[in-house]
């Protein structure tokens with residue numbers, strides 16, 4: 001039998017969640033109270049665009065927003081490997097190391 005390991009999602013190298021049965025990456029991050037600005041939540045507007053440091057994502061439907069090679073749209077993708085995201089421009093950590101929105 002061949003089991004596929006659930007991808008781990010990191011933020012700037014810190015593990016924050018195991019992507020298992022969540023609908024998409026945006027919902028998985030929001031479940032952990034990590035806010036990412038979003039509007040259409042459907043791959044059209046590009047407002048949730050996020051930089052990928054390492055790892056890969058897969059889209060259920062090809063997004064219409066234009067992306068650089070190192071960017072993803074969390075609202076309509078899932079990690080297909082362990083994934084490290086760079087949210088440094090949108091969030092910070094408090095003294096307890098919890099992620100907070102700036």
Ligand code: FES
Pocket residue numbers: 037038039040041042043044045046047048049065073074075076
């Ligand atoms: S929220 Fe519009 S592309 Fe993700």
